[in-house]
Amino acid sequence: MESGALTCDQIDELLSDLIEGDLPDAARAGIEAHVAACARCAAAYRSLKRTVRFVRAHAGERFKPGTPGGQYFEFVARLMQDDAEGAQRALLEGIAGITDA
Numbered sequence: 001m002e003s004g005a006l007t008c009d010q011i012d013e014l015l016s017d018l019i020e021g022d023l024p025d026a027a028r029a030g031i032e033a034h035v036a037a038c039a040r041c042a043a044a045y046r047s048l049k050r051t052v053r054f055v056r057a058h059a060g061e062r063f064k065p066g067t068p069g070g071q072y073f074e075f076v077a078r079l080m081q082d083d084a085e086g087a088q089r090a091l092l093e094g095i096a097g098i099t100d101a
């Protein structure tokens with residue numbers, strides 16, 4: 001591996017920071033260069049951007065218990081708000097909903 005080059009695993013972890021705009025310019029440039037050259041990460045980036053747009057567009061909406069995908073949405077929304085406890089709760093409720101069904 002080239003020194004300084006980012007691996008796909010590292011890109012996975014950095015994509016959300018990139019979308020949030022939390023990265024210094026040097027890191028951003030490295031990720032953008034990788035995404036431009038790597039089809040796998042480009043697809044992951046596009047998919048994450050779609051998810052983020054969807055979550056932002058629907059922020060604050062509540063789902064009725066049992067709505068398909070509702071718990072996942074809640075989970076992602078909490079993550080976006082850096083609410084790790086809320087995200088974990090939503091995830092656990094989602095799993096409980098699956099096992100209860």
Ligand SMILES: [Zn+2]
Pocket residue numbers: 007008011034038039040041042
């Ligand atoms: Zn990659």
